Amino acid sequence: MHRVMIVDDEPLIREGLRTIVDWEEYGFQVADAAGDAMEALRKLPEAAPGLMIVDIRMPGMDGLELLRAVRERCRPCPKFLILSGHADFEYARTALQLKVDGYLLKPIDEEELARHLERIGESLREERTEAAERWSRESAIQKLLTGEEDVAFEKADLRWSSYEALLVKLLGRDEPDAKRVAGIKRRLVERFDRTDEGAVFSAEPYLGIALKDTMNRSSARGRAYRLIAEACEETDFDAASGGAVASLADLAGSYEKARELMKRRFLFAGGGIVSEEPPLPADAAEADSGAASESEEKLFLALDAANSDAAEAALRRLGAAWLAAGASEQEIKTGFAARMSATLSKLAQSRPEIRDYVQSLDSELASLAAEYRYDLLIARLSSISARVAEKLRFAGAGPDMQVQRMIELIRRNSAENLKLEALAEALGYNSSYLGKLFKSATGDYFNTYLDKVRIEKAKEMLRKGMKVYQVAELVGYANVDYFHAKFRKYVGLSPVAYRKNAADSR
Incomplete structure (x- = not known):
């Protein structure tokens, strides 16, 4: 039996609808009734109606607002019959735009209601059959992919000329919630299962699609991508294909290849279905x-x-x-x-x-x-x-300013492993040209100037009584002997002698 909920603010109409027809004759039973939209929403989870008969005009939330609210909450959504008076033409036109399943004028005609019930009952039966078949197909695919032997292929209608496994990963800076995932899966089913282009299945953390008869169709992936994009709406996604195979037994291999490709999903550029290992950046x-x-x-x-x-x-x-x-x-x-x-x-x-x-x-x-x-x-x-x-x-970008930048960089970072080539790259200049520019402005080659800056900083540290090996490391010389040689070259004394003279003069 298909369950029915009646929603009308007039008690007489609610009770009259319960008795106007033999509901069971048409495969229905009245599960519950409500006097307004808010009461209907409260009762909705327990009533679980397949059909809602709703008055278009009610105090507070009207029937059309209730319809929108139910569609947001329920998957699958109940069918809707709208009740209306003769003066509700604008409401009725909106109801038609919302694609309700039927429209009844008050007072309700028993024969007209019966015709609606026959039509809606047949539609609900077809949907239940289709849902059962789709579940059977999804279940069969999942069993095949996990290696289970007891798979009802005939019942699942999976005898195709070729098969191709696609995996879809929904993306976002926040993980998509269950409601959004369910909505996208439902829309994928509408575009693949119901058009007989494939079969949708769950494959955590992905949504899977077994594409039908794609082996010799060069446009198949492009069409599949467009259908997936329509289903995902505003949600970004990546899609990977394991390639088309000729037999159902090989679908698991296509699926595994798609899963392997998804391991490199971080490098996907988006905008299409990936079927080959994504290349690394050129460099x-x-x-x-x-x-x-x-x-x-x-x-x-x-x-x-x-x-x-x-x-x-x-x-x-x-x-x-x-x-x-x-x-x-x-x-x-x-x-x-x-x-x-x-x-x-x-x-x-x-x-x-x-x-x-x-x-x-x-x-x-x-x-x-x-x-x-x-x-x-x-x-x-x-x-x-x-x-x-x-x-x-800095303001300005002429050669003099670049030399000034270079001097400041050296003074701030003299303890680092500075090289002219790296500084030139940082400043956006050719290293040979910048070296000549620097020599012309300062009178010293780059390395000489760097040594002088380091030695001046070393002298300050030695005057404070610091140990020679500590000073060498702090100013940028990894080799203490090399530091000794440089210090003697520019100061004329060894670091130890310089420190002693500084201490004696205090």
């Missing part, structure tokens, strides 16, 4: 084991030089090095967040004017984990870099 093939640490240094220098383009290039090289090393999606996200945070903290120490701004970026760095595509992650990081660079950007 990943050239990345070596030292590329990551070198890119971190270049990222810091690029930001310090307020060069957003160079910063983006460094970020891309850093990501490429991790991808080439086989890092997972989570490792890449965590790595970027940690490196970016460390770089900005280091920058804030040397550039106090942006310290507050850098601290304000903490929550944005934490949210990087929500990015679900590699390209989107790089874009977010590049956006952060560009905003930091904008905060630091």
Whole structure:
């Protein structure tokens, strides 16, 4: 029996509808009644009607508002018969636009109601049969994919000329809730099962589609993608295909290939169904084991030089090095967040004017984990870099200003492993040209100037009585003997002698 709920604010009509026809003759039973829309919504879960007969005019929420509310809450949605008086033409026109299942004028004609019940009853029976068949097909596919032997293929109607497994992953910075997933699955069923183009099945954490007869149809995946996009509406998604196979027994192999492809989903660009391993970024093939640490240094220098383009290039090289090393999606996200945070903290120490701004970026760095595509992650990081660079950007960009930037970079970062090539890249100049420009402006070659800055800082530390090996490391010399040689060259004394003279003069 199909269950019925009657909703009308007039008690006589509610009771009259209970007795006007022999409900059981048409396969229905009156499960419940309500005097207004809010009461109907409260009773809806327990009544579980297949048909609702609703007055179009009621106090508070009217019948059309109730219809919309029920459609939002119920899957599958009940059928609707709308009751209306002669003066409700505008309501009736809206009801037709909402595609109700029937329209009855008051006073209700018994024969007209009976005709509606016959038609709606037949429609409900067909839907139940279709739902049972679809469940049988989904169940058969799931059993096949998990290796169960007892599969009712004949009942499931899966004798096709070819098969192709698609997997769909719904995406978002927040995980799609169960209601949205159920709605998308229902719309997929409408587009594939009910049009006999395939069969939809659940395959956590994916939605699966077994495509029918696609082996020799070059346009099949394009059409499948459009249908999936329609079903997903505003929800982004990725889709992967395991390829078409000729026999049902091979569908499991197609499914497994699709699952393997989904493991690299982070690199999918979207906009189509992926059927081959997504390529690594172009520069990943050239990345070596030292590329990551070198890119971190270049990222810091690029930001310090307020060069957003160079910063983006460094970020891309850093990501490429991790991808080439086989890092997972989570490792890449965590790595970027940690490196970016460390770089900005280091920058804030040397550039106090942006310290507050850098601290304000903490929550944005934490949210990087929500990015679900590699390209989107790089874009977010590049956006952060560009905003930091904008905060630091000097006025003017002529050669004199570039030399001044270079001098400031050296003085702030003299303890780092600075190289002319890296500074030139950070500033956006050719290294040979910038070296000549620097020599002309300062009278020293880059390396000589760097040594002088380091030695001056070393002298300050030695005057404070610090140990020689500590000073060597703090100013940027990993080799103490090399530090001794440089110090003697520019000061004329050994570091120990210089420290002793400084102590004697106090």
